[in-house]
Amino acid sequence: MAALRHRSVLLPEVLDLLAPRAGGTYVDATLGEGGHSEAILEASAPDGRVIGLDRDPSAIAAASERLARFGDRFQAIRGAFGALAELVSEPVEGVLFDLGVRSPQIDEGARGFSFLHDGPVDMRMDPDQALSAAELIVASDEAALAEILFKYGEEPRGRAIAAALRRGRPWTSTLALADAVARASGYHGGRTHPATRTFQALRIAVNDELGELERGLEAALLRIRPGGRLVVISFHSLEDRIVKHRLAAAAGKDAPKDGYGHPVVPPIAKLLVPGGLDGRTHDPENPRARSARVRAIEILPSPSPATRRAPGTQQL
Numbered sequence: 001m002a003a004l005r006h007r008s009v010l011l012p013e014v015l016d017l018l019a020p021r022a023g024g025t026y027v028d029a030t031l032g033e034g035g036h037s038e039a040i041l042e043a044s045a046p047d048g049r050v051i052g053l054d055r056d057p058s059a060i061a062a063a064s065e066r067l068a069r070f071g072d073r074f075q076a077i078r079g080a081f082g083a084l085a086e087l088v089s090e091p092v093e094g095v096l097f098d099l100g101v102r103s104p105q106i107d108e109g110a111r112g113f114s115f116l117h118d119g120p121v122d123m124r125m126d127p128d129q130a131l132s133a134a135e136l137i138v139a140s141d142e143a144a145l146a147e148i149l150f151k152y153g154e155e156p157r158g159r160a161i162a163a164a165l166r167r168g169r170p171w172t173s174t175l176a177l178a179d180a181v182a183r184a185s186g187y188h189g190g191r192t193h194p195a196t197r198t199f200q201a202l203r204i205a206v207n208d209e210l211g212e213l214e215r216g217l218e219a220a221l222l223r224i225r226p227g228g229r230l231v232v233i234s235f236h237s238l239e240d241r242i243v244k245h246r247l248a249a250a251a252g253k254d255a256p257k258d259g260y261g262h263p264v265v266p267p268i269a270k271l272l273v274p275g276g277l278d279g280r281t282h283d284p285e286n287p288r289a290r291s292a293r294v295r296a297i298e299i300l301p302s303p304s305p306a307t308r309r310a311p312g313t314q315q316l
Contacts, residue, residue: 008035009233009289013282014096017231017272017296020044024093027223028052029081029216034063036096041070049073051088055080055126080126082208082215088223095220097232099213099239100288101203113203115178115195121171123203133202134171142166152210152238153201160184161198200236213239217246221268224299229272231296233279240276240293247271247297269297 008014014036020026020043028037031052040050052067052074054060060076067074079087081097101113112122112133121134137145142162149158164184171177178195187194204210220230230247234240248254252267279292 008039009098009100009286009292010277010279010283010294011036011039013277013294014231014233015039015043017294018094018096018229020048020094023047025049025051025090027084027088027092027095027220028098029084029095029220030054030098030100031063031076032059032098034066036098037063037074038067040096041067041073047073049075051092052076053079053081053084053087055129057127080212080216082212082219084216085219085222090223091225092223093225093228095224095228095230097213097216097220097230099209099233100235100292112174113199115174115181115193115199118173118175121174121177123199123206125207129207131206133206134169136202136206137165137171138169148205149198149201151201152204153197154237155185155197155201157185157187160186165198204238210238210242213242214246217243221250221299226299226301229296229298230269231294233292233294235291235293240295243295244276247295250297267300269299272296272298 018026018040020040022044024044026040026044026048028040028050031037031054034052037050037052041048044050050070050073052060052063054063054076055078057078060078064074064076077087084095110119112119112124121132121137123133124131131139140148142159145162145165146158149155149161155161161181161184164180165171165177168177168180178193178199181198182194185194217230217232224230232243232247234243247269248271250267250269251271252265253271256265273294273296277294279286279289279294283289283292
């Protein structure tokens with residue numbers, strides 16, 4: 001087990017913002033290796049509870065072993081956090097999202113996430129879901145692949161790379177894929193691997209990560225009690241943009257006003273750290289924190305469920 005563990009990003013800051021207490025129930029929506037859950041359980045002793053969600057069965061197994069000493073104070077549920085409202089039916093005092101990819105997923109070539117360790121071109125967080133990255137490449141035409149690379153990887157050379165992806169299909173090796181991307185991109189001598197943005201884009205598309213995030217945030221806002229808190233750690237601009245705008249909307253920022261200058265939809269939360277916390281500043285010794293940003297809100301007293309939903313969203 002020890003080899004699987006990594007240092008949780010911004011752990012003291014996250015605990016301070018989530019403010020776990022005895023008797024509270026908290027959702028760790030991205031359970032991973034259980035580091036944040038362990039800290040929440042310790043901080044909410046003797047009777048605080050954590051419900052941990054993850055769609056990766058290996059994470060469920062690892063965290064359940066790590067947290068067995070807490071007995072029935074910890075419950076692990078396998079599932080995507082986009083389904084949080086269905087997986088967690090009770091109101092809770094707080095929800096935490098750590099949106100980073102699990103270190104074992106990157107470090108183990110067999111999972112297909114890494115361009116440094118050879119393995120199948122897979123990238124599925126849930127190994128039982130239907131579509132792998134290799135299958136996505138086969139099923140997508142060149143224009144669709146270029147759109148994925150632009151949209152989810154912000155890759156300016158997406159067209160050339162998409163053409164290379166199509167030419168080389170079917171892909172069976174992550175190292176071969178990464179080499180083809182590097183040659184097609186023309187990048188040389190940069191600080192990051194030439195395949196970084198392409199692998200990010202394929203992973204996001206395969207796992208519908210941004211759609212899951214939007215659904216998960218809406219579900220969390222419905223489940224958190226008044227006075228409870230939502231804390232989100234993001235690791236790239238696409239995630240952070242979604243989190244920033246949804247939390248700002250919940251706090252009434254830039255909300256339309258009526259003729260008297262009052263918000264048409266009253267705020268349901270207050271921002272706890274306007275602008276967020278930067279991982280490079282607050283956790284400089286942790287390499288995983290370099291691109292991290294933490295945002296958090298506290299739900300205001302007694303907002304109705306209807307006002308917690310984003311405009312145009314349906315009842316969860």
